[in-house]
Structures are given as structure tokens and as C-alpha cells.
Amino acid sequence: MANPTLDQLRKHIDALDEKIQALLNERASCAQQVAEAKRSEDPDTVFYRPEREAEVLRMVRERNNGPLSDDEVARLFREIMSACLALEQPLTIAYLGPEGTYTQEAALKHFGHSVQLKPLAAIDEIFREVEAGSADFGVVPVENSIEGAINHTLDMFIRSPLKICGDVELRIHHQLITNSESLAAVKSVHAHQQALAQCREWLDANLPGVERVAVSSNGEAARQASEDSAIAAIASDAAAETYGLDTLASNIEDDPNNTTRFLVVGDQSVGSSGNDKTTLMVTVQNEAGALYSLLEPVSRHGVSMTKIESRPSRMSKWDYVFFVDVEGHRDDESVAAALKELETRASMLKVLGSYPKCEL
Numbered sequence: 001m002a003n004p005t006l007d008q009l010r011k012h013i014d015a016l017d018e019k020i021q022a023l024l025n026e027r028a029s030c031a032q033q034v035a036e037a038k039r040s041e042d043p044d045t046v047f048y049r050p051e052r053e054a055e056v057l058r059m060v061r062e063r064n065n066g067p068l069s070d071d072e073v074a075r076l077f078r079e080i081m082s083a084c085l086a087l088e089q090p091l092t093i094a095y096l097g098p099e100g101t102y103t104q105e106a107a108l109k110h111f112g113h114s115v116q117l118k119p120l121a122a123i124d125e126i127f128r129e130v131e132a133g134s135a136d137f138g139v140v141p142v143e144n145s146i147e148g149a150i151n152h153t154l155d156m157f158i159r160s161p162l163k164i165c166g167d168v169e170l171r172i173h174h175q176l177i178t179n180s181e182s183l184a185a186v187k188s189v190h191a192h193q194q195a196l197a198q199c200r201e202w203l204d205a206n207l208p209g210v211e212r213v214a215v216s217s218n219g220e221a222a223r224q225a226s227e228d229s230a231i232a233a234i235a236s237d238a239a240a241e242t243y244g245l246d247t248l249a250s251n252i253e254d255d256p257n258n259t260t261r262f263l264v265v266g267d268q269s270v271g272s273s274g275n276d277k278t279t280l281m282v283t284v285q286n287e288a289g290a291l292y293s294l295l296e297p298v299s300r301h302g303v304s305m306t307k308i309e310s311r312p313s314r315m316s317k318w319d320y321v322f323f324v325d326v327e328g329h330r331d332d333e334s335v336a337a338a339l340k341e342l343e344t345r346a347s348m349l350k351v352l353g354s355y356p357k358c359e360l
């Protein structure tokens with residue numbers, strides 16, 4: 001049809017929507033049958049399969065021809081799977097709240113919007129809630145590209161039996177959100193102290209002399225801004241939406257690459273997706289060359305180590321626990337061989353989890 005009219009194009013869209021809707025429901029009933037199949041294979045089955053979701057998202061990206069971007073179609077399919085999984089088993093996800101935090105955004109990015117979210121006030125509460133089975137999974141921040149590791153999260157693994165089931169990276173964009181009409185009407189800026197620090201140059205240039213107030217979280221700052229229009233909060237788009245605030249200035253962070261990584265914790269062992277990573281927790285004797293000798297099998301078996309963090313063990317002075325990330329799944333031949341040797345050299349080795357590399 002040469003130069004179709006607006007009316008004709010809308011009729012075409014209506015027809016396409018009808019097909020998409022029918023296909024979505026066909027997919028959803030297929031997922032319901034998947035649930036039945038899982039249940040009949042194993043009465044204690046798990047319905048959430050992160051390795052399969054990663055595979056689906058990888059295929060979505062690979063076959064995408066546009067004009068929608070790979071990220072956009074992946075995001076749409078993320079939501080489709082979220083809705084399908086909710087028909088199989090509705091998940092409850094505990095996260096570091098209050099509502100409107102970046103951790104909430106990370107939880108929604110990873111699980112989609114068809115989950116029940118449970119905001120909790122502290123990282124240890126999230127671990128406890130998941131350990132007790134009151135939430136299926138938890139989402140906690142683990143490192144920021146500017147501030148480094150979030151020690152509290154790493155320390156939790158020393159005592160918790162929970163495993164890492166996935167990770168999520170989130171570009172942190174800080175917005176100035178408020179009910180004020182203009183910058184001139186803003187009397188104080190509230191945010192978590194890290195967010196205030198990350199926007200210092202912007203605040204110096206645009207709100208010089210305006211009081212800066214550090215509060216427990218950016219979500220809390222947004223809540224305060226919703227109660228007093230003289231307050232502006234630095235927080236996420238999600239917080240603006242949650243508390244019905246307007247964005248006076250967007251992306252006010254001084255470093256545009258500011259990224260936070262979050263962990264998904266649960267008691268599920270995740271199968272191999274074909275593109276995974278594994279996080280280990282190890283301790284060694286406090287003696288010369290111990291760390292080198294510990295990690296030597298990793299490189300000899302051709303396993304690539306992507307990260308190492310150390311934390312005091314809290315057992316005895318100058319004793320450390322190392323958190324090591326390697327490429328691959330614990331069931332991969334090379335990773336399994338390296339782990340077997342590592343076990344004989346470490347005083348303690350715990351595989352915190354093998355999980356798919358982030359596809360979103």
C-alpha cells in the first residue's frame with residue numbers, strides 16, 4: 001500500500017495487537033503446561049529457572065533485526081517471562097528498601113514487574129527473610145563503580161547459607177525530584193550521603209549555598225520531598241514515580257558511568273546457561289605465598305578470574321576471607337577441575353553460586 005493513511009495504519013496496528021495478544025496468551029498457557037510437567041517430574045521442583053531465562057533473552061537479542069533495539073526487546077521479553085512465571089508460581093522478592101530505592105529498580109530489572117516486592121530496612125534482614133522462607137529471593141547491592149565493595153553484603157555470606165542466584169548491573173542516574181516549582185524554590189536537598197557525594201559538582205554549580213541533608217536512603221529522601229515542597233530529593237526515576245514527584249533536573253551525577261551491581265540471593269542452585277560465572281568464598285593460612293598457591297590451579301586449568309575482594313574473617317586477627325569471581329559454571333569441566341584442587345589447598349572453600357551472566 002503506497003502511503004497508507006493514519007486510519008489505515010491504526011487498523012493495521014489493531015490487527016497486529018490482536019495477533020500479539022493471542023500469541024502472548026498461547027505462550028502463557030504453554031508456561032502453565034511447563035509448570036505441570038515440572039511438577040510431575042519432581043514434586044519438589046523449582047519453577048523459576050534463571051538459566052533458561054538467560055537463554056531466552058540471549059536468543060531474543062541474537063535474532064533481533066530492529067527497528068527496536070536489542071535492549072528494548074530484551075526488556076519486553078523480560079516482562080513477558082515475568083508474567084508467565086507468575087502463573088506458574090508468584091515470587092516474593094525482598095529488597096533493600098524503602099520503596100523507590102535503586103535496589104527496587106534492580107529487583108524489577110531482574111525479575112520483571114509480575115513479582116511481589118517486599119522492601120526491608122537492612123541488608124541482614126533481607127538475608128534472614130529469605131533464609132526463613134518468607135521471601136523466595138533477596139536483592140542486595142554488592143559494589144559500586146565509584147565507592148567499591150559493599151562490605152556489609154559480603155560479610156553476610158560468612159555466616160549465611162544462602163547462595164548467589166544471579167546479579168544485576170544498574171547504571172545509576174540521579175534525578176533531582178521535588179514538588180517545588182523551580183530550582184529557586186528549593187530550600188534543601190535530601191539524599192543518601194553517597195548520592196550527595198556523587199552529585200557534588202552539579203549541586204555546587206546549580207544549587208550553591210542550598211543546605212544538603214544526608215538521610216538513610218534516597219527512597220526516604222523522596223518520601224520527605226513528597227511531604228514538603230521546599231525539599232528536593234536526589235533519587236531514581238522509580239522514586240519520582242512512587243512518590244508522585246516531578247523531575248526538575250535529570251542525570252545530575254558527576255560521573256555518567258556510575259554503576260552499581262546487585263546480587264540475587266536465594267537457596268536455589270542454578271543450572272548452567274552456557275554463559276555463566278561462579279563466585280567463591282575462600283580462606284587460606286596466613287603465610288607467605290598462600291594466596292598465590294591457592295589460585296594457581298585456577299589459571300592452570302584455563303579458568304579466567306575476573307575479580308577478587310578480601311574481607312577480615314572475624315575469626316582471628318589478620319585472617320582474611322577472599323571473594324573470587326571466575327568465568328564459567330561450577331559444572332564446566334575446567335571450573336570443576338580447578339575447584340577440586342582449590343579445595344585441597346584452602347582452609348575453607350564455599351561455592352557461593354554459579355549463575356548466568358547478566359543478559360539485561
Ligand SMILES: O=C(O)C(=O)C[C@]1(C(=O)O)C=C[C@@H](O)C=C1
Pocket residue numbers: 031034035047048049050052053056080081082084085088
Ligand atoms: O522454561 C521454563 O522452565 C519456564 O518455566 C518458562 C519460563 C518462560 O516464560 O520462558 C518462565 C519461567 C522460568 O523462570 C523460565 C522460563
